[in-house]
Amino acid sequence: MKHSSTPQTRRGRGPARRIGRSLALVLPVVMVLSGTLAVTRVNWSGDPSDSVLTASDASATGHRTSHSAAKAPQDILRDRLLTELHDENPGVALTHLQEAVNGKPSLARHCASIARALGRAAVRLHGPARAQSYARPVCDTSFASGVMAAHS
Helix, strand or coil: CCCCCCCCCCCCCCHHHHHHHHHHHHHHHHHHHHHHHHHHCCCCCCCHHHCCCCHHHHHHHCCCCCCCCCCCHHHHHHHHHHHHHHHCCHHHHHHHHHHHHHHCHHHHHHHHHHHHHHHHHHHHHHCHHHHHHCCCCCCCCHHHHHHHHHHC
């Protein structure tokens, strides 16, 4: 006795369907794990001395063992601005930071960490209230977050 006029097919038994189901189960797990590992490698403190070097990072920077090796441009800029902050005031250093980032856009990704370092140094030099008075919207208020971090 036939109930349907459509021919019967073998549903769910082909190799493509099995592979698809396997991927549907495995792929989300892989994506969650890789995302978790990526987040754990991010330097959330903003302090470059707290960063963790992986094997791939060590191969890129591991050959610079002497102190005479060239510094990265952002490190040179940070050192120069910290000197300006001590010699003049945080406002001058922040202005020069903004000018440096405008002149060399590749420094933009380091702007926030440099501004936070300037904020921490300003608190050590001038105290929290006076340091906060120099805050400007340079690098998304990172200077102010550096002041707050050093104050608390």
